[in-house]
Amino acid sequence: MQTPVLQDTMAAVAAVDLTKVYGSGDTAVRALDGVTVGFARAQFTAIMGPSGSGKSTLMHCLAGLDTATSGQALLGGTDLTKQSDKVLTKVRRERIGFVFQAFNLLPQLTAAQNITLPLELAGRKPDHHLYAHLTETLGIVSRLDHRPGELSGGQQQRVALARALVSRPEVVFADEPTGNLDSRSGAEVLLFLRNSVRELGQTIVMVTHDPGAAAYADRVVLLADGRVAGEIDRPDTASVTDALQGLAAAR
Numbered sequence: 573m574q575t576p577v578l579q580d581t582m583a584a585v586a587a588v589d590l591t592k593v594y595g596s597g598d599t600a601v602r603a604l605d606g607v608t609v610g611f612a613r614a615q616f617t618a619i620m621g622p623s624g625s626g627k628s629t630l631m632h633c634l635a636g637l638d639t640a641t642s643g644q645a646l647l648g649g650t651d652l653t654k655q656s657d658k659v660l661t662k663v664r665r666e667r668i669g670f671v672f673q674a675f676n677l678l679p680q681l682t683a684a685q686n687i688t689l690p691l692e693l694a695g696r697k698p699d700h701h702l703y704a705h706l707t708e709t710l711g712i713v714s715r716l717d718h719r720p721g722e723l724s725g726g727q728q729q730r731v732a733l734a735r736a737l738v739s740r741p742e743v744v745f746a747d748e749p750t751g752n753l754d755s756r757s758g759a760e761v762l763l764f765l766r767n768s769v770r771e772l773g774q775t776i777v778m779v780t781h782d783p784g785a786a787a788y789a790d791r792v793v794l795l796a797d798g799r800v801a802g803e804i805d806r807p808d809t810a811s812v813t814d815a816l817q818g819l820a821a822a823r
C-alpha cells in the first residue's frame with residue numbers, strides 16, 4: 573500500500589518519519605529526528621541546512637547506503653529500510669544514479685568504460701541513443717578513450733554525470749557535485765542537471781552548501797537539527813541565503 577506522502581506528491585523518493593541515531597547512551601547523536609518529505613518525479617530538489625543538520629544522513633538513508641533507525645525510506649514502492657544488503661546493492665546499481673563531490677571514477681578504466689560499468693554489472697546493454705545524447709551534450713565525446721587521470725576535474729565530473737544518467741535511474745542523488753570544481757565547470761554541471769530534468773524527466777536530489785547551486789533547483793528542502801525546517805519553491809540565490817541566515821540566527 574502506498575503511504576500518503578507518496579500519493580500526495582507523486583514522489584519518486586520519500587522519507588516517512590525517518591530517524592537515524594548514531595551510537596548509544598550518552599554519546600548517541602540523533603542525526604535524523606522524524607523526517608517526512610517527498611521528492612517529486614522529474615523535479616530537481618536541493619537539500620540544504622547548516623553543517624551537521626542531517627543532509628548527508630538523509631541522502632544516504634534514501635539511497636540505501638546507510639540504514640535508518642526507524643521510519644520508512646521509500647524508493648517508488650520499495651521501503652529500503654526493510655531490504656537485505658544484497659537487495660540494497662541491486663537497488664543502488666539498477667535504480668539509482670550517484671554523483672559525488674570526489675567524482676569516484678575507477679582510475680584504471682577509460683571514461684567510456686566508467687560510464688557503462690554500472691549497466692554491465694546489472695547485465696544490461698547501454699541505450700546507444702541515450703549514451704550518444706549524454707556524451708555529446710556533456711562535450712566528452714573526444715575524451716571517451718582517456719582514463720580519469722588524463723581528464724580535468726570538470727571533465728571527470730561530466731563523465732560521472734553520464735554514468736549516473738545512462739541507466740535512466742529512478743533518481744540521481746548528487747552530493748556536493750560542484751564542491752571540487754571551479755565556478756565555470758560547476759555552472760556547466762548544474763545547467764546539465766537542470767536540463768536533464770526538463771529534457772529527460774530525470775528526478776534529481778542534490779545536497780549542497782552553495783545557495784547559488786541551489787538556485788538551479790526547482791525546490792529547496794531545508795533541514796535543521798535532523799528535522800525539516802522549511803522549503804522554498806522556485807528558489808533564487810537571495811531567497812536561499814535569507815533562509816539559511818534565518819536558520820543560523822534561530823540556533
Ligand SMILES: Nc1ncnc2c1ncn2[C@@H]1O[C@H](COP(=O)(O)OP(=O)(O)OP(=O)(O)O)[C@@H](O)[C@H]1O
Nearest residue numbers: 594595601603621622623624625626627628629630
Ligand atoms: N558515522 C557517524 N557516527 C556518529 N555520528 C555521525 C556519523 N555520521 C554523521 N554523524 C552525526 O550526525 C549528524 C548529522 O550529520 P550529517 O553528516 O548528516 O550532516 P550534514 O548536514 O550532511 O553535515 P555537513 O554539512 O557538515 O556535511 C552530525 O551531528 C554528525 O556529527
